[in-house]
Amino acid sequence: MPLLPRLQLFEFLDQSWLPEPLRRGEVDYLRVVLDRMRPYDSVAPQLAELLRTAGTDRVVDLCSGAGGPWRTLLPALQAVHGRAEVVLTDLHPTPAQDLPPGAHYRDTPVDVTRIPEELTGVRTLFEGLHHFPPEQARALFEDAAARGVPFAAFELTQRSLPYLLGQLLLVGPLVWGFTPLIRPLRWWRLALTYLVPILPLLILWDGVVSSLRTYAPEDLEKLTTGLGGDGYRWSSGVHRVQGMAITYLIGQPGRPG
Numbered sequence: 001m002p003l004l005p006r007l008q009l010f011e012f013l014d015q016s017w018l019p020e021p022l023r024r025g026e027v028d029y030l031r032v033v034l035d036r037m038r039p040y041d042s043v044a045p046q047l048a049e050l051l052r053t054a055g056t057d058r059v060v061d062l063c064s065g066a067g068g069p070w071r072t073l074l075p076a077l078q079a080v081h082g083r084a085e086v087v088l089t090d091l092h093p094t095p096a097q098d099l100p101p102g103a104h105y106r107d108t109p110v111d112v113t114r115i116p117e118e119l120t121g122v123r124t125l126f127e128g129l130h131h132f133p134p135e136q137a138r139a140l141f142e143d144a145a146a147r148g149v150p151f152a153a154f155e156l157t158q159r160s161l162p163y164l165l166g167q168l169l170l171v172g173p174l175v176w177g178f179t180p181l182i183r184p185l186r187w188w189r190l191a192l193t194y195l196v197p198i199l200p201l202l203i204l205w206d207g208v209v210s211s212l213r214t215y216a217p218e219d220l221e222k223l224t225t226g227l228g229g230d231g232y233r234w235s236s237g238v239h240r241v242q243g244m245a246i247t248y249l250i251g252q253p254g255r256p257g
Contacts, residue, residue: 003159006219007212008133012202016092021188025199026206027066027094028182028189029175030127036181040069040126041076042241043154043248048081050122050150050252057083058121062112063128064088067099074100087119112140125153129249130213137215138223144251145232151251156244157207157214167207175200220249230254 012018013026034040051057059077061068070086077084085102089110099105110116113136115123123144129137144151157163179193192199215223217236224234231254239246 003216004161004164004212006159006215007209009209009212011131011206011209011213013206014131021192022198022202023092024094025189025192026203029178029199029203031066031068031071032178032182033174034069035071036178037242037244038069038072039156039241039244039246040073040154042239043152043246044073044076044080046248046250047077047122047124047152048084050152050250051081051084053252054122054150056121057081057085059084059086060115060119060121060123061086061088062090062110062115062123062125063131064090064105065127066094067103067105068126070103071098071100074103078102086124087121089119113143115143120149122150122152125151127155127157127210129153129155129215130157130210134219134223138227141224141234141249141251142227145227145229148230148232148253150253151249153249155214155247157211158245158247159211159214159216164208164211167204167211171204171207172197172200175203214247215249217247217249220247224249224251227251 013023047059051059061070067088070088074084074086088103088105091109091111093105093107093109110119132140141151175193179189182189217238220236228234232251233254234249234251236249239248
């Protein structure tokens with residue numbers, strides 16, 4: 001299917017000035033959708049293999065928001081790699097709720113372009129890669145390759161006309177349907193969803209823009225070309241599960257010997 005042109009447009013969630021109730025409202029909605037749909041549980045075997053080949057039990061998750069998919073993904077990962085743990089990080093840390101054993105949220109900001117040396121482990125990025133323009137995305141990949149750190153990025157959004165049309169039709173009803181499931185149930189969340197529907201419009205805008213910013217496998221192949229020194233290798237593609245398409249990018253060092 002032909003791709004739409006990639007556009008690096010404006011997302012509200014990227015802005016430091018976004019009022020906290022709106023930021024919280026959007027990340028809480030995304031959290032409850034991931035918790036209920038559990039699309040990323042299916043990538044646990046891939047992550048377990050990265051941990052095994054890297055000789056580590058730690059995942060360092062970037063752009064974690066309110067915890068990303070880890071409430072369900074970490075137990076799935078521990079089922080195939082029992083000692084797995086995850087450190088959650090974000091440029092705008094959001095206290096995560098009900099994290100499973102083995103998950104820890106770093107409460108100081110982490111900029112993915114300057115990842116602290118002490119944060120060692122397999123790096124992951126869920127629903128975050130599209131936030132970075134090509135030069136920043138390539139710098140993120142280059143840093144992982146230069147340090148010999150395994151890297152895995154996953155995205156559910158697609159840069160196609162049918163996907164965008166689906167968002168325009170479904171995001172509003174989905175926000176209205178999922179909001180009563182978010183806990184704690186706050187009056188401001190209900191008011192900004194049903195009385196003055198700012199949150200549905202905000203989430204719709206950011207969702208459409210996210211799709212238009214999404215990297216397809218062919219884009220990722222171009223961005224990682226030449227970043228394979230010392231045996232570091234990249235692979236990208238689309239993994240399909242439960243009717244959803246997950247675009248992935250995996251980077252890993254060459255095997256010793």
